[in-house]
Amino acid sequence: MSLLNVFDIAGSALTAQSQRLNAVASNLANADSAVSADGTPYRAKQVVFTATPLAKGMQGMGVRVTSVVDDPSPPRLVYNPRSPFADGNGYVTMPNVNVVEEMTNMLSASRAYQFNMDIMNTAKNLLIKTMALGS
Amino acid sequence: MLSALDQFFARPAIALDLRAQRSELLASNVANADTPNYKARDFDFSAALQAAIRGPRGSQGKLAVERTSAGHLDGRSGAAQGADVKYRIPVQASIDGNTVELDTELGQFTDNAVRYQADLTFASNQIRLLQQAVAGQ
Helix, strand or coil, X not given: CHHHHHHHHHHHHHHHHHHHHHHHHHHHHCCCCCCCCCCCCCCCEEEEEEEECCCCCCCCCEEEEEEEEECCCCCEEEECCCCCCCCCCCEEEECXXXXXXXXXXXXXXXXXXXXXXXXXXXXXXXXXXXXXXXX | CHHHHHHHHHHHHHHHHHHHHHHHHHHHHHHCCCCCCCCCEECCHHHHHHHHHCCCCHHXXXXXXXXXXXXXXXXXXXXXXXXXXXXXXXXXXXXXXXXXXXXXXXXXXXXXXXXXXXXXXXXXXHHHHHHHHHHCC
């Protein structure tokens, strides 16, 4: 029943997009964390989406977050000689979180979530109507 | 008589099956709208419907497994498994290799859903017709 697969596909996208939203929240919350758990500045986290077939014999592909990688961009240097974390030149190494990038990422994730929700709703309505066939 | 009944319901059933299959493909396009290197896929509904209606031979599509004995399984199930799935040509391709265009996909998905409902209406009308014939009214 292909229509039931739509729930799995859109559901996988909802999970993936909410994981992305989670990464954005973590990045924005730690945009100014000069020290993370391992003593170094926080590094922005990015999710990696991969298209995966969800079941055997299924034509459509769902999406999964296969890994969460650290953003490779260089850290931000802020001049603040009074900080206990300042280096010899008075610069503090701050996280490489780009707030503008994260905000657009957040908007994109929330829109994608809505689209997939709409698709689930449509599939639900179609299935309900199919159940009523012949009655 | 049963086979006549079967034939009576076959056409709307095949159409609904294909519509559902297409909605699955379109949903996976939308789900992978942000996946790098994902290529949007779709199939030509009217061609697939004609191929499916042409009979079991035609419904197997181009990639059918050759069967030399009636006991061999064809590796597919359902009337609509023969749809010829193709990649969509993007109008504005994105730099990460993804060819999903959300507006196109959502438009096609809605269009497909409306037509699915139309097919449902036809099917239920056919059932009502049979019921009236049985009741002799």
